[in-house]
Amino acid sequence: MTAPSRNAQQPPSRRSPNVAPPLEQTLGMLMFVCDISADQAFAILRTVSQDRTIKLTLIAEQISKDLPELARSNRFERRMHIDGILSNAHRRVVDATARLLNEESNNF
Template sequence: MTDRRDVSSDERLLVERVVGVGDPLRVGWFRYRFGTHRWEWSDEVAAMHGYAPGTQPTTELLLSHKHPRDRDRLEAMITSVEDGGAFSSHHRIVDTNGQVRDVLVVSEPWRDESGAVIGTAGYYIDVTETAEEFRREALDTTLPGVLEARTVIEQAKGALMLVYAISAEQAFRVLRWRSQETNVKLRTIAERVVAELPKVAGDEVKLRTRLDHVLLTAHMPDSVKE
């Protein structure tokens, strides 16, 4: 995992003013290996489902947490993984305590050192609305150092809102997560998202695939992304 070094002071100010200092961003990884039909997940994803660190996930366990209203989406996601497909899904799960969690799941093919696809790997992002009401005023009155960046960030948020069916605050949290996790400026992440929009105009499925790819490869040199 990439070292989490400090982003620029302007980017940090944007995060602190808009999302709130210390606001927890719950993100964890998962993998599914085709050869052994084995799931793996990080302690963070285990916790999202209500389990202790080290709990071994299975298809049956994942399905047991499906929300009644999102049953089809969760089953389609798991089927896609087991059939070898990459996917993204915004759905709800119910943890072991009965709490409903709103999650965004993004994945791409998992490759070995030779480039052969051996599974699917990606992230769970808990976008459950637990923070204070989104403070848009901060963008307009307290961030003079990032006014120019605001437009592209808002465009990127809009794209994520459309593709993943999430709120403006949740979209910003996803952009912030990738910035912190990859040590790439938030504005740069937003610019890469926006750059994909004209390439797949009018095709929401292709746009979702491209945005999945951008989020998962933001830290990689352009020469090895494709």
């Protein structure tokens, strides 16, 4: 078996070379779902891993499988909420603009 050639390019990656892909994916999911920083997400995973004496990567892989399943539950209600946000966004923009214009006119 021959070693891969130096000319063989790997696709570019934005991930840190020290973070495994499943871990990076799980950190991103936790950051989004829990509205926390990467450091906070990592601290949560590390704590669970240490408390249960299970490898951090195994915890991350399991969570990355579990969160999408959770997202599929109550799909209809969540979709209605998102649709409501999207369909009424223009009203919130108009209201915010009106308040801003009102504040500006009161300053004169």
